[in-house]
Amino acid sequence: MPEAVISVSGLRKSYGEVEALRGIDLEVRRGEVFAFLGPNGAGKTTAISILEGYLPRDAGAVEVLGEDPARAGRAWRGRIGLVLQECRMESLLTVRETLTMFAGYYRRPRSVAETIELVGLGDKADERAGRLSGGQQRRLDVAVALIGDAELLFLDEPTTGFDPSARRTAWAVVEGLRDLGKTVMLTTHYMDEAQALADRVAVIAAGEIIAAGTPDDLGGRSRAASLISFDLAPADAAAVRTAVAGEWSQANGRVTLRSGDPTRSLHELTGWALANDVRLGALEVTRPSLEDVYLELIEAGRRR
């Protein structure tokens, strides 16, 4: 197993009375693409800012590339690259000039021309940054993060505000980083983004990690369960709920049974319906999508 590039335990941070992070543990290994997934205000940016060395923490142990980010120096900063949530590059410098300027800060930078190609700004190399579209500016931002040839990249909501095609391009860039063997930590509030890019995902809500794992395992148990739902009159609904055991819920005349063993549940259910001469209207068996799992996790986190 490759070594840990980021390890965090018991990380806490408060702003006045508000607890932004309430004890976070995580580990990211070399070569991994790790996504921090959560709604706005969940603590993603606070956590990533602490890892980047911008923000002091209140408690907990943090190690990034073998150093404490709160105390790390220039050499350490040369090994990380970042895309901040909000950053406008100098509008009066061209794409090429901007990258050449940043390249000068690093001991062994990537080639400027190659980096421009990598983010797909080849035909805009001599355009001033102020004349680029929003998506192109964001790509320049990503190029600046890459120019130092860092081992570890922090991308804070790298695709927020992108149109669908710009998002696909950005995803391709992250895929490219994975192929280069870089470790990437990104934050996003898009489930599909985490699913497309990340090797592992941690869902954060109200300052706590409420689920973690590969995108496929995430919220594994609830995803494995099926939902059997149908329309039924209230009186019959009460009857079926006593006849068939399981996790029931009911809304707007539609009854839902959550089951880990849908074959058996369906058999019992339809058996009960035939025996009692009741019709199960619009009968449906579904599995929750990753999006549903995510929303459910967030909701559960909120109630905590």
Next chain:
Amino acid sequence: MSGLALVLHQFRYEQKVFWRSPATVFFTVMFPVIFLLIFSSLFGDERIDELGIETATYYVPGIITLAVVSATLVNVAMRMVEMRESGRLKRMRGTPLPTWAYVGGRVGNAFVVSLLMVVIVTALGNVLYGVPVPTATIPALLVTLVVGTFAFCSLGLALSIAIPSEDAAAPITNFTVLPLYFLSGVFVPETEIPDGVLTFASVFPIRPFFELLLTVYDPLAAGAGFDWGRLAFVAAWGMAGALITMRWFRWAPRHG
């Protein structure tokens, strides 16, 4: 890249940005030149009897004061606010570029522009209005310029801390320096200003900086033009600005 090379690297890009920005070039380079032409054309031939010099000779150091303060304090404050609020300053902070190299590039830019303005204003004053070129006091002029660039750049950095947003940068900066130009005798000959007002203006660094330049350009003044007391006073303001900057400087945008 090592120390000096990094400062030069940063300086090159500061220069590019400076000369590509029409507003900056207008207010820092064109504006003082236009003021020199207006003031000197209106009052150039008159003499200021109490000082024994022509008005144009008075206005050359006055306009240089205006140009240097624009190139340093005003430019540095406005650009730092823009850099901070755009998130670029925070971004720079995340690179291995040392802070002193970054600040060095910016101060270097301010010094070169100030020096250029000294040359332009002195040359125009000489060619158009016969204002003598102060050859005997060039060392004092350079020392004054170095001390002034340091002091007004560090005050610009300190002022940027107090400016909450990009929109507020121009009004706050101008509100800080404009009254001082008038009170310090930069726009209005000091012989027209009451003593009490001049004493008040002398508490701030623009008035002593202007007096240093006036001594350098005054053909009647004897000696090499060094006034160590005033130089120390301007430098002390610079130190105060530097201390405030080191204590309260912020890299991240104010909003968010």
